Amino acid sequence: xxxxxxxxxxxxxxxxxxxxxxxxxxxxxxxxxxxxxxxxxxxxxxxxxxxxxxxxxxxxxxxxxxxxxxxxxxxxxxxxxxxxxxxxxxxxxxxxxxxxxxxxxxxxxxxxxxxxxxxxxxxxxxxxxxxxxxxxxxxxxxxxxxxxxxxxxxxxxxxxxxxxxxxxxxxxxxxxxxxxxxxxxxxxxxxxxxxxxxxxxxxxxxxxxxxxxxxxxxxxxxxxxxxxxxxxxxxxxxxxxxxxxxxxxxxxxxxxxxxxxxxxxxxxxxxxxxxxxxxxxxxxxxxxxxxxxxxxxxxxxxxxxxxxxxxxxxxxxxxxxxxxxxxxxxxxxxxxxxxxxxxxxxxxxxxxxxxxxxxxxxxx
Amino acid sequence: xxxxxxxxxxxxxxxxxxxxxxxxxxxxxxxxxxxxxxxxxxxxxxxxxxxxxxxxxxxxxxxxxxxxxxxxxxxxxxxxxxxxxxxxxxxxxxxxxxxxxxxxxxxxxxxxxxxxxxxxxxxxxxxxxxxxxxxxxxxxxxxxxxxxxxxxxxxxxxxxxxxxxxxxxxxxxxxxxxxxxxxxxxxxxxxxxxxxxxxxxxxxxxxxxxxxxxxxxxxxxxxxxxxxxxxxxxxxxxxxxxxxxxxxxxxxxxxxxxxxx
Numbered sequence: 064x065x066x067x068x069x070x071x072x073x074x075x076x077x078x079x080x081x082x083x084x085x086x087x088x089x090x091x092x093x094x095x096x097x098x099x100x101x102x103x104x105x106x107x108x109x110x111x112x113x114x115x116x117x118x119x120x121x122x123x124x125x126x127x128x129x130x131x132x133x134x135x136x137x138x139x140x141x142x143x144x145x146x147x148x149x150x151x152x153x154x155x156x157x158x159x160x161x162x163x164x165x166x167x168x169x170x171x172x173x174x175x176x177x178x179x180x181x182x183x184x185x186x187x188x189x190x191x192x193x194x195x196x197x198x199x200x201x202x203x204x205x206x207x208x209x210x211x212x213x214x215x216x217x218x219x220x221x222x223x224x225x226x227x228x229x230x231x232x233x234x235x236x237x238x239x240x241x242x243x244x245x246x247x248x249x250x251x252x253x254x255x256x257x258x259x260x261x262x263x264x265x266x267x268x269x270x271x272x273x274x275x276x277x278x279x280x281x282x283x284x285x286x287x288x289x290x291x292x293x294x295x296x297x298x299x300x301x302x303x304x305x306x307x308x309x310x311x312x313x314x315x316x317x318x319x320x321x322x323x324x325x326x327x328x329x330x331x332x333x334x335x336x337x338x339x340x341x342x343x344x345x346x347x348x349x350x351x352x353x354x355x356x357x358x359x360x361x362x363x364x365x366x367x368x369x370x371x372x373x374x375x376x377x378x379x380x381x382x383x384x385x386x387x388x389x390x391x392x393x394x395x396x397x398x399x400x401x402x403x404x405x406x407x408x409x410x411x412x413x414x415x416x417x418x419x420x421x422x423x424x425x426x427x
Numbered sequence: 428x429x430x431x432x433x434x435x436x437x438x439x440x441x442x443x444x445x446x447x448x449x450x451x452x453x454x455x456x457x458x459x460x461x462x463x464x465x466x467x468x469x470x471x472x473x474x475x476x477x478x479x480x481x482x483x484x485x486x487x488x489x490x491x492x493x494x495x496x497x498x499x500x501x502x503x504x505x506x507x508x509x510x511x512x513x514x515x516x517x518x519x520x521x522x523x524x525x526x527x528x529x530x531x532x533x534x535x536x537x538x539x540x541x542x543x544x545x546x547x548x549x550x551x552x553x554x555x556x557x558x559x560x561x562x563x564x565x566x567x568x569x570x571x572x573x574x575x576x577x578x579x580x581x582x583x584x585x586x587x588x589x590x591x592x593x594x595x596x597x598x599x600x601x602x603x604x605x606x607x608x609x610x611x612x613x614x615x616x617x618x619x620x621x622x623x624x625x626x627x628x629x630x631x632x633x634x635x636x637x638x639x640x641x642x643x644x645x646x647x648x649x650x651x652x653x654x655x656x657x658x659x660x661x662x663x664x665x666x667x668x669x670x671x672x673x674x675x676x677x678x679x680x681x682x683x684x685x686x687x688x
Contacts, residue, residue, distance in 0.1 A: 169514055306528055312515050313525065316477050316508060321525065321579065322501025367515035 085364050086371060093378035097151070100382045104147040104389050110138050141283075149282040150388050151381040152294045153347050156339035158380020159297055159373055161354020162361075166308035166369060167332045168230075168241055171359060171417055175340040176351035178241060179248030180222045184337075184344040186252040186259075187218025193259050193267055212290050216341030222248055223333045277350035277403025279388050286346050293342035298377060300335045304328070305369035312367065350403045352410020353380055359417055428453045428589055428622040429474050429504075434483030436469055436646075443469045444480065445646040451624050451639075453589030456617040458633040459626045460658075461643030462667050467626045468509070468595055470643065474624065475506045475593050488588070504591035504622075505576035509599065511568070513560055519571050520556045523547060526578035542581065546574035549612065551605065565600040573597065573609065583621030591622040598627065610636045634658045642666055 106114050120131035120139050131139065157175070164173040164180075175181050191214045226248060230241035260271050307328040310318040319325045343350070357380045358372060365371050384402070387409070391400040429451045436444040444466045451457040451474070459467050472478040473485055476492040485492045487503060505526065513522070523543045527534055534542050547553040550570040555563065560571060573594075580590035592613060598606040610625075614636050617623040627633045633640055633654065640657040642649040644666045650657045663669045669677075 171515070309525055309528075312517070313511055313513055313522075314508075316472075317506075317511060319477055319497055320475060320501065320506040320508075321528070322498035324497050362516065366521065367517055368521060 086366070089361075089365055089371060089375050090378070093375055093382070097378050097382045097385075100385045100389070101147055101151070104150065104385045105139070105143050107389055108138065108143055108392060110134075145284050145287055146279050146282040146388070147385055149287050149290075149346060150279050150385040152287065152290060153279070153343045153350070154353060154381040154384025155377040156294050156297055156343045156380075157350060157353035157384070158357035158376040159301065160336045160339045160343075162358035162369070162372055162376045163304065163308065163332050163336050164354070165358060166311055167227075167329065167336075169312055169314070170241070171362070172355065172414070173241065174352070174354040175219070175223075175336065176349065176354060177414075178226055178245030179252065180219050180226070180337065180340050181344050181349050181351070182249045182252040182256070183222025184215040184219035184341040185349055186256045187341075188215040188345045189256050189259050189271065190214070193263050209289050209292075212293055212342045212345040214341075215345035216293060216338050218252075219341040219344070220334070220337035222252070223337050227329075227333065275349060275403075276401030277348040277406070278399070278401050279347055279384075280399060281346070290342035290346045293338040297335045297339035300331065301373045301377070302370075304332060304335070305373050308332070308369040308373075309367075348403060350384070350406050352406050352414065353384060355417070356410050356413045357383060359413060428591060429485065429487055429624070431470070431474065431480075431485045432483055434470075434473055434480040434485060436466070436473060436478065437481045438469075443646050444473065446483070447646070447648055449474075449641060449648065449651065451591070451622055453584075453591075453622040454617060454620055455638035456614050456623040456625065456636060457639045457641060458637035459624065459641045459643060460628070460630060460633050461649075465643040465666075466646040467643055469646075471506075471593055471595050471624065471626060475504060476500050477506075501579065502590075503580070503588070504593060505579035506593045507569075507573055507576045507595065507597055509595045510565075511572050517560045518556070519547065519552060519558050519560055519563070522560050522571050523574045523578055526575035542578060543574075546577045546581075547571075549577060550574045551608065566602060566605060569597070569600050570605065570609075580621070583616050583619035589620055589622050591624065592616055594623070594625040596626050596628060598629065598632065606632065630658060630663075 106117060116131055116135050117139055120135060123130050124140075161174045161176075164175060164178075165171050167173070175184075188211055191211055195210065226241065226244055229244040260268065263271065307318065307323045310321045310323050311325075311328065313321075315325050315329075318328065357376050361372055361375050361379060365375060384406075387405050388402050391402050391405055394400050394405075431447055431449045434444055434447050435442065447466075447470065449470070459470065461467050469478065473480050476485070476495070476497070479493065487495065487500070492500065520540075520543055523546055524539065526546075527539055527542060544553055544556065547556055550573050552567065552570050552574060555567065555571075560568065563571065576592065576594075580592060583590060594613065597609055597613075601609060606629075610632060613623045613625060617638065635654075637654050639652060640654050641651045642657050642662055649666050650662060660674065663674055664671075
C-alpha cells in the first residue's frame with residue numbers, strides 16, 4: 064500500500080475496466096427500439112392506411128413524395144403522429160422523473176405515481192377543469208393553453224415539497240415515512256378530487272374517467288405544444304443534474320463534500336420532476352409505474368450511473384409507453400384499453416418484485 | 428491551513444462545541460481524540476463546512492468557509508465519513524470515480540481509469556475494482572471510500588496550495604494491518620505537504636502517528652500539542668475519567684503482549 068503502484072499491474076487491471084458492452088451499445092440499441100416502436104405506432108390503427116401511403120405522406124410534408132388522400136392525411140397528421148409524439152414525451156417524462164426521484168430519495172421505489180405527486184398534480188388539474196370557468200378572465204387569457212399543465216405542475220410541486228419535508232430529517236430520508244406519507248398524500252388529494260368530481264356534470268365526468276385511467280387518446284398538436292416546455296425543461300436538465308444525482312446516492316453530506324450545492328441540487332430536481340410529472344398528468348392522466356419499471360430494468364443492465372441511466376430512461380420510457388399504447392389500441396380493437404390500466408398490470412408485479420428483493424430496505 | 432476561531436455549536440439547547448480555537452497546519456497529521464459526545468465529529472463537520480457554527484468562524488487559508496462555493500471547498504479537502512450507505516448497485520470502480528469528478532483534476536478516459544486503479548491499489552482493493560460495492564464487507568467499503576476521497580484530493584500540494592484529508596474514525600471498521608496501512612498513508616500525505624485531520628479512538632495509534640493532538644472534552648479544547656505533551660496519565664484521568672486501575676489494566680496487557688512477542 065504505497066502511493067505509487069507498479070505500472071504494469073495497473074495497466075493489466077485497466078484493460079478489464081472501461082465501458083462494458085451493454086453500456087457502450089445502450090444508447091444506439093435504445094434509439095433503434097424507440098424508432099421501430101414509433102414506426103409501428105404510426106402504421107397501426109383502426110383505419111387501415113398502407114405503409115407506403117404513410118411514407119409518401121411524410122415525405123410529402125418535406126416537399127418530396129406523392130400527396131396523400133385527405134382522409135389519410137387526417138389520420139396521419141391529426142391522429143397518429145400527435146399521439147405518438149405525445150406518447151414519447153410523456154413516457155420519457157415519467158421514466159426520467161422516476162429515476163430522478165429515486166436518486167433524490169436514495170430509494171429505488173420512489174416514483175411520482177406512488178408517492179402521491181401525480182395525484183397532487185391530478186387534483187390541481189381536475190380543479191382547473193371544473194372551477195376553471197370561475198377564474199378571472201385575465202388569468203385564463205394570460206396562461207392560455209398552459210393553464211392546465213401549469214396548475215398540474217403547481218399541484219405536483221406542492222406534493223413533492225410536502226413529501227420531502229415530511230420524510231427527510233437532517234438530510235436522511237426515511238423510506239417508511241416517505242411511502243406512508245405518499246399514501247396519505249394520495250388519499251387526501253384523491254378525496255378532494257372525488258369531491259370535485261362529485262360536483263361535476265356529465266361532460267366533465269367523462270373527462271375524469273380519462274384522468275383516472277390514463278390515455279393518450281386526447282393527443283393534439285395544441286396539447287403537445289402546451290406540455291413541451293415542461294418536458295424540455297426536464298430533458299435539458301439531465302446533463303446538469305446527473306453527476307449531482309450520482310453524488311446524492313452517497314448521501315447529502317457526501318454530495319456536499321464532493322462539491323455540489325446540495326440545496327440548489329435538490330431544489331432543481333424537485334422543480335423539474337414536478338414540472339414534467341404535472342405536464343404528463345395534465346395531458347394523459349394518471350399513468351403509473353413507468354417511472355419504476357424503466358429505471359429498474361435499466362439499472363440491472365447498465366448500473367446506476369445517472370449520466371447513462373437518465374438518457375436511457377428517456378428512450379426506454381418513450382418506447383414503453385408508445386409500445387403499450389399500440390397494444391392498448393390492438394387488444395380490444397376497435398375499442399381502446401386505457402393505457403393506465405395496462406401499465407399498472409405490468410408495473411405492479413415489477414414493483415412487488417423490487418420490494419421482495421430489497422427487503423432489507425424496509426427493516427423499520 | 429484550516430483554523431477555527433471561537434466556534435460554538437448549539438443543537439437542541441445543548442452546547443456541543445463551546446468557544447473552541449483550533450488550527451490544523453499543512454504538513455501535519457492532526458489527530459482529534461476525546462470521549463463519546465465530546466464534539467469530535469461536530470468539530471470535523473464545522474471544519475469541512477458541512478455544519479455552520481452557531482458563532483465563530485472557520486477559515487481556510489484566512490478565508491471564511493461561507494465565502495467559498497462548495498466546489499471550491501471540494502477542490503481543497505476530501506472528507507471520509509464514519510460510514511457511508513449506498514443502496515444502488517455501483518461497482519467499486521464507479522464509487523471511486525465519484526471522487527474524480529469532484530476535484531479540479533479534470534481527468535478523463537484512460538487517465539481517469541488509471542487514477543482510479545492507482546487509488547484502489549493504494550488501499551489494497553484493486554482486485555475488487557469490478558465487484559459490486561454492495562457485496563463488500565464494512566472494512567472493504569471503508570477502504571473504497573478512502574480511495575474515493577484520495578481521488579478527490581490526490582495531490583497533497585497542488586499549484587503551491589496544500590490540500591486536506593478529513594477522516595472521521597477511519598480505522599473503526601478496519602483490521603489491524605489496514606489500520607496501520609491507512610495511518611501510514613495519511614502520515615505520508617501530511618509529510619508530502621498536505622493537511623490531515625483524523626478522529627481516532629485508539630490513543631496508542633494517536634500517540635504514534637499524530638504530529639499534533641487535540642484533546643476534546645465537553646466541546647472545548649482540553650489540550651492541543653505534540654503527543655508527548657497531550658497524551659498522558661492526567662489527561663486520561665481528567666478527560667476519559669479512567670481510574671488508575673483501569674489505565675494499568677489496559678496498558679499492562681499490552682506490555683505483557685509486547686514482551687512475550
